[in-house]
Amino acid sequence: MSSGILQPVQGFIEGERRSDPGTKNFACPKGFSALVKYFLAQAEPVETRYGARVINIKNEATNKLQVFTDSGHTDVFDTVILTMPVPQLFLIDGCIQDILESKPDLKKKLQAVTYSSRFCLGIYYPRGTHLNIPWTAKYIDGHPCIRYVCVDSCKRGADEDLVGPSLLVHTSVPYSIQHVEADKEAMKPILMEFLNDLLPNLPQPDFIKSHKWRYSQVSKTFEGSSGCISLLDEPPILIGGDAFTRSKFDGCIQSAETLVSFILKGNLLKATGS
Ligand SMILES: Cc1cc2nc3c(=O)[nH]c(=O)nc-3n(C[C@H](O)[C@H](O)[C@H](O)COP(=O)(O)OP(=O)(O)OC[C@H]3O[C@@H](n4cnc5c(N)ncnc54)[C@H](O)[C@@H]3O)c2cc1C
Structure with a gap:
């Protein structure tokens, strides 16, 4: 709030149904994307590429993940985190579909996630x-x-x-x-x-x-998840986002925090050789 990214909503909201009487409404004066960019700026130095659609992920023999975008860009990563609406996960070619085919129970639970x-x-x-x-x-x-x-x-x-x-x-x-x-x-x-x-x-x-x-708020979340799931342990491919909590700002924060602790725990285990 001190950076002006979030501020209390001005004025009166008519007809609002508040399930929790302590709820406070905030707005992003520069738009919701400013919030995401704010957090990414805190994480610098990171190279961020906006407006790129991931179309294929390959699991390389070197234990790295090769990611391809629709603009023809390719990059290699140690870990991949996917937070798109769950149905769009099924549109990514490569190892994602192979993993889902090998885990039919997980695939079924992902297919059960629905959106308004x-x-x-x-x-x-x-x-x-x-x-x-x-x-x-x-x-x-x-x-x-x-x-x-x-x-x-x-x-x-x-x-x-x-x-x-x-x-x-x-x-x-x-x-x-x-x-x-x-x-x-x-x-x-x-x-x-x-x-x-x-x-x-x-x-x-x-x-x-x-x-x-087409995929607005989540109407049925992923069953039994508290923030993210691991699609592949090594190299790590994690899935998160509001489908794994709830379609509210606090749900997004919860998913992000779960993802971060998952990665930190994985890195710690690798560092200690456990
Ligand atoms: C109309 C509407 C009103 C809402 N109102 C509120 C509200 O008042 N308060 C509140 O707290 N929440 C509200 N929400 C919910 C909130 O916006 C979501 O919970 C939040 O945006 C979810 O964040 P996310 O990062 O999980 O997913 P998203 O915000 O859906 O982000 C997923 C991103 O993945 C991208 N993507 C998809 N496929 C690919 C691909 N192949 N490669 C690369 N990127 C890809 C998408 O373009 C998108 O940018 C509202 C949502 C909607 C739709």
């Missing part, structure tokens, strides 16, 4: 626009399409003299499941129509961005 889906609109208004909305965010019960609307600029505490307001709209889980195969661009006018019915008199936006999460 979600469409989202980011709606950006010109600087100086007033939206006249009394809340920062609102959960909408019983709507046929929309579950959540947020004045994102307000949530992030953006300086209104510098940036115009922006709205964030999330679809409900049932609506998203029903339309999951739809193209995100095709959904844009449909979602805008639902929004304009819900909030009439919205001003004309400058720009609308549409997004689809």
Whole structure:
């Protein structure tokens, strides 16, 4: 928080269901990716490659792991940690699929992990626009399409003299499941129509961005895991992420801490020859 990466959510959230009365809401003013980049910066010196999709992992005879990306980049590692949504693990060629074939019980448990889906609109208004909305965010019960609307600029505490307001709209889980195969661009006018019915008199936006999460929050986590699992012991391939805890920030931290202690323990055992 002292670095400004996280800050308390500004304003009032309408219709929020709090399972834990002690829950506090925080926002990342520079976006969620700033949080990940912050932690990576703490771990420097590390060479970080963003926007690279891993397509193949080979287990080399030298006890190293060779990783290939879709941009043609190849690198060799002692340990690999994978934190993508579990169904996307099955898209990586090479030793991952061989390991899963050799461990049918593990494969079955991974296949049992399920996710909800979600469409989202980011709606950006010109600087100086007033939206006249009394809340920062609102959960909408019983709507046929929309579950959540947020004045994102307000949530992030953006300086209104510098940036115009922006709205964030999330679809409900049932609506998203029903339309999951739809193209995100095709959904844009449909979602805008639902929004304009819900909030009439919205001003004309400058720009609308549409997004689809095929794998949004985890609805069924990996059975019996407390943060990560080992796919291969030597060389280590570990799998972690919110599927192994829960789809909340604290779940991500728990998985990360479990992964770190797993690796440190492995290194200690190697160093002591145990
Ligand atoms: C709409 C929505 C709203 C949410 N709201 C909240 C909230 O209010 N509070 C909260 O605490 N949590 C919230 N969450 C949950 C939170 O975002 C997740 O729990 C968290 O992002 C999980 O982190 P992760 O690192 O496990 O996985 P992810 O954030 O899913 O990261 C996985 C990464 O792996 C990448 N990837 C996939 N395949 C490959 C590949 N082959 N090679 C390389 N990279 C790959 C993906 O691009 C992605 O960047 C929300 C999630 C969604 C979708």
